[in-house]
Amino acid sequence: MDCLLEVKNLSFSYPGKTLFSDLSFTVGNRDRLLVTGPNGSGKTTLLKLILGNLKPTEGAIERTENLRIAYCKQDFPNLDFPISAGEVVRMGLYGQKIDRSDDIARRAMEKTNCLHLEKRLFPSLSGGERQRVSLARCLCQNAHILLLDEPSSFLDSESEQTLIEIMGSLEDSDFAIIAVTHDSAITQALKWKQLRMGSND
């Protein structure tokens, strides 16, 4: 297994509160990891540390050279931005010098079952539709690691089932996946390796 990133004795604190401490694990090619735990245990913070958007209080994250990370957010506060779903998906192609980029975007949308939403305005989509479009954007990124932050939040049970099927269909993909979730339906359906965060662990 090629190691993509190694988390070494990682700690993160806000003033007056330690979210987690001394966390260590590695992520290799095609690894699947579910990060679970109660609200406030630092799951999303861990993803932001992996992305490099935050600096750890202690410890380090070592990334392999030229590591590309795709990130699927939990929520989109900027919902008055006039952009179509197709344009959001094509954001994933930014910086890649590739031919037939439209084909890649279309294939990604087909895989996440959102091709029919291509022309719709992203803010007008439901939570589940937005998640599928965001997943398609991540697939376009040709990333080594895909980070999913609470992909099932704001979804009804039908959309949640569709999401689980889509996540299951990514099993054969070449990239590693780290998904943060507190959704037991996802943990039970996917049976991926789990990293449980929280003060009692």
Added chain:
Amino acid sequence: MIERLLFLFTLKPIIYGFIGMVISGLSFPLAGVIIVRNGLIPMRYMLMHGVILGGIFSIALNLPLVPVVMLLNLILVAAMVLLNRNHTSLSAASTAMMVFTMGLASLLGQVFDVPAKDTLEILWGSPFALVKGDLFILAALAVAVTSYVVICFKPISMLFFDHDIARSSGVNVGFHNTLMLLMTALIISVAMKLLGALLIDALVVLPVLGASKNVKSLKSMFVRSSVTGLILSVLGYMTALVTNLPVSGVLAILAAGAYLINLAIAKAKAGKRSEK
């Protein structure tokens, strides 16, 4: 009326003012889109106070106003970016810099004995006060901001959509943010001489707020804001000449009217959609 206009357009200040209004009408709303989409509306208060401080410096040391104000606003933005890097929000950082600037302006005004009336006159601005050098600065800024928006449209749209996603897709978020802040600072500095601090919103922000109500893409938001800005600035300027009223006041009334019309259209459209 036409004879009067033709006569007026033989006068240099009127021609310079017209050229200035055309350039700024087209390009200032592009900066307005950046201000609105990046939530930088509080920042322009800091920049306006930067103009007051720059005005005091320029009067006290007998230096040209626009370059002094531009330099000062660049320094303020740099300080704001530094504060922001240390986990202070842009809004809080700009408020802190605004208070500091106002305090310093008050002290320097006292020390250099600059009459408050002279300083406040800067806040009203006038396109007729533009000189050739100002027009060159204005044209250079217009070219810079338009080129930036055209060349970097993709990363700009990703940044406006979401900073985390832009960063994870390889966009140099820090570089683009700093560049956008600097361009905003420079445009506000020049706009101050053209329209005055109190009415900058008429040409920089209001066309964008109006255009944002009825657009389906960022591209059309940029284009419509720019076209609206051009129409408002030319119409406002000509109306002011014909009626012998201040340009900034006429322009502000027109911009507010255009905004209300856009709002009404957006409401009517929303009403039609809900009927369906």
